[in-house]
Amino acid sequence: MAAGFLTRERTVAPPGWSRWLIPPAALSIHLSIGQAYAWSVFKPPLEAGLDLSGFLSALPFTLGIIMLGLSAALFGTRVDANGPRWAMVVSSACFVSGFLISALGLYLGQYWLVVLGYGFVGGIGLGIGYISPVSTLIKWFPDRPGLSTGIAIMGFGGGALIASPLTQQLLGTFGATGANPDVGGVGNTFLVLGLIYAVFMSVGWLLIRVPPEGWAPAGWDPAAARKRPLISLANVSARNAIKTPQFWFLWVVLCFNVTAGIGILEKAAPIYRDFFPGGTTAALAAAAAGFVAILSLANAIGRILWSSTSDFLGRKNMYRIYLGVGALLYLALTLTTNTNKVVFLVCCLLILSFYGAGFATVPAYLRDLFGTYQVGAIHGRLLTAWSVAGVLGPLIVNAIADARIAAGVQGPGRYTTAFMIMIGLLVIGFVCNELIRPVDEKFHEPAVEAAARTEAAA
Amino acid sequence: MSTESWGPVQWIGAVLLWLWVLVPFGYGLYQLLTRIPALFGS
Structure with missing residues (x-):
């Protein structure tokens, strides 16, 4: 039943479904995973709270970007075969798990769990999430592929605009700023962010639809x-x-x-x-x-x-x-x-x-x-x-x-x-x-x- | 595959869906824009 919900067949758009509902579904994913570019906000409290070097505090981000490229390359064919909903659910699960594992690591004082969680597991979510809506958008907008993928990929850039001030506010609320930040407060910030992104990304995989076979926008001539x-x-x-x-x-x-x-x-x-x-x-x-x-x-x-x-x-x-x-x-x-x-x-x-x-x-x-x-x-x-x-x-x-x-x-x-x-x-x-x-x-x-x-x- | 057959419920849903992504984006954009005047000495 659950697996059926994720199949491509279950995501074929019913009559009356507008293609203009697809970009916000894609943005729900890209605005979330774009958080990666706001990682630098975590660096000062991690360095001060856990006595880390600049290299170590950057490691989860670096590993995350490496995993983004690798997972997009390795799972790209499966994303095309299984459809966008499957890809968005897997991406959400990995990305959110990355935050939750990181929170656990900080509660236990085990920084390697942050590297594993945010960098490795979360990085897989970045790669699969990044490519998940692209082919769907191109199929819905054969007349404007540049516009449609531009909207989604702008969302990846925009994700940091949201995450950066939000993270700073959460760190301040949980006492994780200044010269002696509370490491547990950094963990709380990871936990809350993980929960926020779990809810925010769910709109993406609930609403994503693929066009029926042979569909084309009204008045569009593929031959021309x-x-x-x-x-x-x-x-x-x-x-x-x-x-x-x-x-x-x-x-x-x-x-x-x-x-x-x-x-x-x-x-x-x-x-x-x-x-x-x-x-x-x-x-x-x-x-x-x-x-x-x-x-x-x-x-x-x-x-x-x-x-x-x-x-x-x-x-x-x-x-x-x-x-x-x-x-x-x-x-x-x-x-x-x-x-x-x-x-x-x-x-x-x-x-x-x-x-x-x-x-x-x-x-x-x-x-x-x-x-x-x-x-x-x-x-x-x-x-x-x-x-x-x-x-x-x-x-x-x-x-x-x-x-x-x-x-x-x-x-x-x-x-x-x-x-x-x-x-x-x-x-x-x-x-x-x-x-x-x-x-x-x-x-x-x-x-x-x-x-x-x-x-x-x- | 168009909005011609939509009723009020579909329209409200579509507007809420776009607000779902545009409100957080607007918040981030506002936070960003407030930092730019300092570049010009304001």
Whole structure:
């Protein structure tokens, strides 16, 4: 009975079901799992309460991002086969369990349980949850795939906006702030957050629906849409997709676009302080916090704005902008440094908007190249690029900045070498995007077999 | 697959569903926006 509730058959939309009910169901999941980006709020009380190093306090987040990529790659095919409700229930169970295990670990004073719970178990929930609504949204919005996936993936960016102030308030309520935070209070915060997310995510898996077989939006002509360049007429399986050069070119594109964004995001506050060091210490700290906030806003807005634009300009053209203009913006930052604050802000905002847009546009790009058959699984495999970039970006920026600081370099000069490397990566990504052509027919699923499989899955 | 056949109950449900995600998002957005003026010295 319970298993039946989770099957794809039980999620087929009844007559009268509007496709505009699907984005909020997807957002219920993505706004929750986006909490991962607010992990830094937990770091000070954990470090002070358990006497942890910065490396150890970051370990649950780092492991969580690694598990995100791995679980999305490993379980992507199962997510496509079992349907979005199954995926959202599994994601919710893992993500919430991560909080509850972490709370238990903090009550017992066993930090390894936080790493295991939040990082490993919760990280699996992140990966499955991230890809769970993507193929469903693409099927409901074949006319606007960029817009629909942009809404959901903006939710992942927006999750931290909710979690960050909420976590700070809970930590304050439970006496887990200041120089001597109550570790049990941190545990209470994990427990309450876990319960909140259990309720919030349930709306997602209760309301998610897949369209009936053969459904299309009124007035939409698939044949006309597919006349545009790079939009495939056929489907490619996940197993075959990773054998194509297109998949690996796109892997490099995503990896380097994310690396370039992290280049600024990772050290946003110190970059601002080193570029514009004037004013009192308090005013500078507030301005740096404002800089981080405005970058987060650009990251979130870029996801929906540029991804929606890709429905009109085409996916390849959008990545030309993200990578080509992104490289020019980094060049402008390197050349103008701190001579003009407005130029600095505009460059940083656009770079971060392209960073977010890179995530949001890629599912629609995959749909164009490989069809809808196993787009969720292919997306899951592509997200390993994110895991690599999550390590590569901070490594480049931190290593170079630290070396420059050790050499006595002051001001913007601490970052210009890292920025030049980012330009190089973006240019490589631009070339890879240029090399993307329609997928060779030998990788296409046989039309009859694909239709039968899709029908069986539906 | 459209809203043409919806009655008041469906409309209220749909509005509540969107509020379910937009209210928390609005709260987070408000908290974020309050930090931005400091960037411009306000």
